[in-house]
Amino acid sequence: MSLVSNHQAFLAILLRDLRLGLRHRGELLNPLLFFLIVVTLFPLALGPDKLTLQQHAPAVIWVAAVLASSVSMDMMFRSDFEDGSLEQILLSPHSVTMLIMAKILAHWLLTGAPLTIFALLLSILLYLPVEALLPLFMSLLIGTPIFSLVGSVGGALTVGLRGGGMLLTLLIVPLYMPVLIFSVAAVNNALHGMSVRGEFYFLGALLVLALTLAPFATAASLRIRMG
Amino acid sequence: MSLVSNHQAFLAILLRDLRLGLRHRGELLNPLLFFLIVVTLFPLALGPDKLTLQQHAPAVIWVAAVLASSVSMDMMFRSDFEDGSLEQILLSPHSVTMLIMAKILAHWLLTGAPLTIFALLLSILLYLPVEALLPLFMSLLIGTPIFSLVGSVGGALTVGLRGGGMLLTLLIVPLYMPVLIFSVAAVNNALHGMSVRGEFYFLGALLVLALTLAPFATAASLRIRMG
Amino acid sequence: MIEHSTPTLRTERLECIRNDMQLFSGLDFQLAVGQLLQVVGPNGSGKTSLLRIICGLALPHDGTVYWNDKDIQQFNGEFLREISYVGYQNGIKDELSPLENLNIAQVLKVARDEISPTQVLKQFGLQGYEDIPVRKLSSGQRRRVALSRLLLIKARLWVLDEPFTALDDDGKQIIKNMIETHVNKGGMLILASHEPIEFSNCKTNKIELGQ
Amino acid sequence: MIEHSTPTLRTERLECIRNDMQLFSGLDFQLAVGQLLQVVGPNGSGKTSLLRIICGLALPHDGTVYWNDKDIQQFNGEFLREISYVGYQNGIKDELSPLENLNIAQVLKVARDEISPTQVLKQFGLQGYEDIPVRKLSSGQRRRVALSRLLLIKARLWVLDEPFTALDDDGKQIIKNMIETHVNKGGMLILASHEPIEFSNCKTNKIELGQ
Amino acid sequence: MFDILDKYGAPKNAYTLACTLTPWFGWITAALFVAGLVGGLILAPPDYEQGESFRIIYVHVPSAWMSLFVYMVMASAGAMGLVWKVKVADAIARSCAPMGAWFTFLALATGSLWGKPMWGTWWVWDARLTSELILLFLYLGYMALQSAIDDRRMAARAGAVLALVGVVNIPIIHYSVEWWSTLHQGPTVSKFDAPSIHISMLIPLLIMTLAFMSYFATILMVRVRGEILDQERNTSWVRKLCEKSEA
Ligand code: HEM
Ligand SMILES: Nc1ncnc2c1ncn2[C@@H]1O[C@H](COP(=O)(O)OP(=O)(O)OP(=O)(O)O)[C@@H](O)[C@H]1O
Numbered sequence A, B: 001m002s003l004v005s006n007h008q009a010f011l012a013i014l015l016r017d018l019r020l021g022l023r024h025r026g027e028l029l030n031p032l033l034f035f036l037i038v039v040t041l042f043p044l045a046l047g048p049d050k051l052t053l054q055q056h057a058p059a060v061i062w063v064a065a066v067l068a069s070s071v072s073m074d075m076m077f078r079s080d081f082e083d084g085s086l087e088q089i090l091l092s093p094h095s096v097t098m099l100i101m102a103k104i105l106a107h108w109l110l111t112g113a114p115l116t117i118f119a120l121l122l123s124i125l126l127y128l129p130v131e132a133l134l135p136l137f138m139s140l141l142i143g144t145p146i147f148s149l150v151g152s153v154g155g156a157l158t159v160g161l162r163g164g165g166m167l168l169t170l171l172i173v174p175l176y177m178p179v180l181i182f183s184v185a186a187v188n189n190a191l192h193g194m195s196v197r198g199e200f201y202f203l204g205a206l207l208v209l210a211l212t213l214a215p216f217a218t219a220a221s222l223r224i225r226m227g
Numbered sequence C, D: 001m002i003e004h005s006t007p008t009l010r011t012e013r014l015e016c017i018r019n020d021m022q023l024f025s026g027l028d029f030q031l032a033v034g035q036l037l038q039v040v041g042p043n044g045s046g047k048t049s050l051l052r053i054i055c056g057l058a059l060p061h062d063g064t065v066y067w068n069d070k071d072i073q074q075f076n077g078e079f080l081r082e083i084s085y086v087g088y089q090n091g092i093k094d095e096l097s098p099l100e101n102l103n104i105a106q107v108l109k110v111a112r113d114e115i116s117p118t119q120v121l122k123q124f125g126l127q128g129y130e131d132i133p134v135r136k137l138s139s140g141q142r143r144r145v146a147l148s149r150l151l152l153i154k155a156r157l158w159v160l161d162e163p164f165t166a167l168d169d170d171g172k173q174i175i176k177n178m179i180e181t182h183v184n185k186g187g188m189l190i191l192a193s194h195e196p197i198e199f200s201n202c203k204t205n206k207i208e209l210g211q
Numbered sequence E: 001m002f003d004i005l006d007k008y009g010a011p012k013n014a015y016t017l018a019c020t021l022t023p024w025f026g027w028i029t030a031a032l033f034v035a036g037l038v039g040g041l042i043l044a045p046p047d048y049e050q051g052e053s054f055r056i057i058y059v060h061v062p063s064a065w066m067s068l069f070v071y072m073v074m075a076s077a078g079a080m081g082l083v084w085k086v087k088v089a090d091a092i093a094r095s096c097a098p099m100g101a102w103f104t105f106l107a108l109a110t111g112s113l114w115g116k117p118m119w120g121t122w123w124v125w126d127a128r129l130t131s132e133l134i135l136l137f138l139y140l141g142y143m144a145l146q147s148a149i150d151d152r153r154m155a156a157r158a159g160a161v162l163a164l165v166g167v168v169n170i171p172i173i174h175y176s177v178e179w180w181s182t183l184h185q186g187p188t189v190s191k192f193d194a195p196s197i198h199i200s201m202l203i204p205l206l207i208m209t210l211a212f213m214s215y216f217a218t219i220l221m222v223r224v225r226g227e228i229l230d231q232e233r234n235t236s237w238v239r240k241l242c243e244k245s246e247a
């Protein structure tokens, strides 16, 4: 006889998206495998020299993460738009911003989180020394949620546009750039035994900024795109 | 009162796809911009050192080409499947293989060809020496049609599957690998003043093989996916 | 089922322009409880556009929609609790089963407690299909899943765009009865449909577009 | 318009299984020139599945479809010249205008010379919309574009899945007349529709699915 | 403030205002350009390190500043359109993008022309250069989004959100030279307490900057007029205008 609480609605949307992602196991694995392919392409192209690989490992992993994330962002709203579910979400009396937070979290859990774990494995393959592993892990742990958050704005803006997937990449990759630059700098600093504090402060600030602004911007963009 | 000739049908489909691509200018520019972004990401991540960049330029450009091509392949059949146009194409009394050839050619003209030209520009930015430019150009000129051909098989197999775009990347990137390896080898040989004949023979053979087999395989895959 | 307030829906000078053509302008109407509003007009006359504007999904070129005398673009929280929209698109997920789809719908809106998703599906002739992904259903079965949302949700205003599409005679009859019951119980309903169905049992107004 | 051979469409022991349910089996029927075959049945009874099998777009679980006593899966060149299918999906490109869409349709199939795309669009009440991208049309206008293909193409067998969807009364009348004219001129037609329309002017057979 | 918004936010008034102001700004721009070029190319002495090639500063620095400034104008106009639904603001934001992209391109082109004698290459992947390139992408993305959406109002609103999100990049571009020690010139002019540039070079530079500003304003008004006419093509006053010009 009454509206469920915001928490329950959040949870329901989160579970829905996770279930949708897991049901089509392909969907879940794909960004991961895309990531894997990009990373493996590199030694193939650069040659097997250990020193070269080690030196470029942070960059390669981060570039692959950017690409995997940007390519996967398209799926956040597209199917909901196409089958009319998005209209139903926008017509919910719950806070749309909060429902979108749930979708973003689900997206991160399905792409960013496994990617972060996988990256550790791959970085060992690329001979990344142990002292750089923690900074790499941490930077991905902060950076990939930023990607999901910022990407959701782009996804909302381009939803339903033909060729939207690619347009989306164009829109969000420039926005990912600061994260990429600072993260690679952090890992490289760690590689050379320098301090990483400045970079992590910056990344943290970006995350907070994205967390507070992105869901609103996404909700606004969705409303705009609908009519 | 009669069926138009096969040539006319080929031309009509070619023009249709070109028109569709050009009408949404975004669609046409997007793979190109994706390529551009991937290439610019690298120096950013690898650092501005001229020698490093020059040495890895062929690999970077080819990897970006592989990614741009594989990501763009999704658009070859997806929209036709979703709006039912594919059914109409399969119900044409014309040779379906030939109609598909037209689609593949259109795809190459919209993605592979501009990418090839653009790559020359970018390779200058990456300090690639002049003597390697012609081999790079030639390898892209042979390689990108192979991508479109092979990619069309993957596109046909995954059309209509949810998360098809990513699954597709997964299917075709391994098939792109030989082209990538031989092309990069050719450009690197040219960089070091060695002969590139062997590599180009091989690439040529691959192109001929793809040209003869891929359209049939694509037509067959489409029929399978429909029912 | 419905509380004893008497809300109204009212529009003021609504105007809609598409492709440089004015579909309608200066559209004023009022809808009170226990009334059915049928939007009729030939193809392309702007029925879907009007319905989406009323729901707040699209912006009118000019004019305002009021719910209880409040602009729905500004105070939409109250309005959203009271509206249930089934558009031309079904708004259900292909990969989820009918049951899972209804569970989501219940959470997104204000659920009615006296009826469960399984019961609703049964009423729509979908017993046996509760757990099959919607992707594997026929066009009419999908439409039924979408429409079954209406019974599950406590909303005073139903906005239906071509609800009879793809339904067989049985399905049409179910929907027709549902509509009449809802209106007669004090609900409000806006319907756009090309189906030649007369709603003789309830109070009906008509808006004709495209003259 | 139609040549003086007398082709037939015949099926033998067609069987279709979906979701582990047998939709139909041992389905034999024959369709000769000047006949309309109506496939009726409740939602989910297998009408769309049957139509797609007849077109060769889907494979039956068992059985064969013959065109002039030749299996359409093996000799489909001849068959494809004679069939025109309008499915539940429109099969037109959103980004192209109605005119461009019809031009493609003409090339893909055997075009009739005596009528031009512009004329056909006019007949379907789409004058003024010839050059607007289909994306900007209403649902009924899109359906009209899809159906206008039929008049442009020289095909003896029309296979129509819910052609009346989204059409207004005017549109329905146009399609009804078209169907009757085609059949009476010696065409063959298979129709699946929930619309309660009687085709009194032409020879009609019925297949009922889902008993 | 709001009175002004109300008055000139109305498309018709804004159109008339732009029509009257355009020629004025046009003449001011021309005068400033002449003054700046004479000052910069003739009066200012050659740099003791860079010789004559430093004179490209008179194009490079103003266009680099403008590339950032125009973005801020675009984002603020977008925000106004979004929040207060000022129609003219939408037209302004839309008109800014191609000009911003053009200034960015100019900064990139003149920068790399200058880079050749200075650093020995056309291009280095240094932080400021890269972030300026990103700015170009932001402009291009904005324009791509605008052209992908055909409904004007929707395009304007979507573009505004994108522009606002992209604002984060502006400080990054500006401070990149300080955060990373890079090849690119640190703040030389904008250190107002003690500019590390000679006064005879500084004055023409400031004049050129004003010239660029006024050029921007002129073109902006011309573009906005076009946008307003297109945006309001169904209103009576535009119809009347067209009839008048036909007659
Ligand atoms: C493609 C290459 C270049 C690009 C993209 C570029 C970009 C920029 C940008 C964006 C600014 C404005 C920064 C701000 O106001 O925050 C700027 C300012 C400036 N640039 Fe460049 N630049 C390039 C090459 C050069 C070169 C080769 C020189 C000369 C050595 C140079 C000298 C300056 C100077 C003196 C300023 C003014 C700094 C200030 O006081 O703010 N630039 N450039
Ligand atoms: N892609 C599919 N995969 C599996 N099963 C399917 C698929 N499409 C339809 N079915 C099942 O086949 C049955 C018949 O579907 P079909 O679409 O042929 O019915 P229909 O008679 O056209 O119904 P409607 O009147 O609703 O259009 C349904 O029970 C449906 O669940």
Ligand SMILES: Nc1ncnc2c1ncn2[C@@H]1O[C@H](COP(=O)(O)OP(=O)(O)OP(=O)(O)O)[C@@H](O)[C@H]1O
Pocket: C018, C019, C023, C041, C042, C043, C044, C045, C046, C047, C048, C049, C050, D135, D136, D137, D138, D139, D140, D141, D166, D168
């Ligand atoms: N996305 C759009 N962009 C531009 N114009 C549109 C769009 N959608 C519809 N239109 C135009 O608006 C007009 C009304 O469309 P609408 O969908 O509201 O009609 P309708 O009354 O629902 O028609 P139908 O009975 O066919 O569903 C049509 O002429 C159509 O061309």
Ligand SMILES: [Mg+2]
Pocket: C047, C048, C049, C088, C161, D138, D139, D140
């Ligand atoms: Mg409609």
Ligand SMILES: [Mg+2]
Pocket: C138, C139, C140, D047, D048, D049, D088
């Ligand atoms: Mg059906």
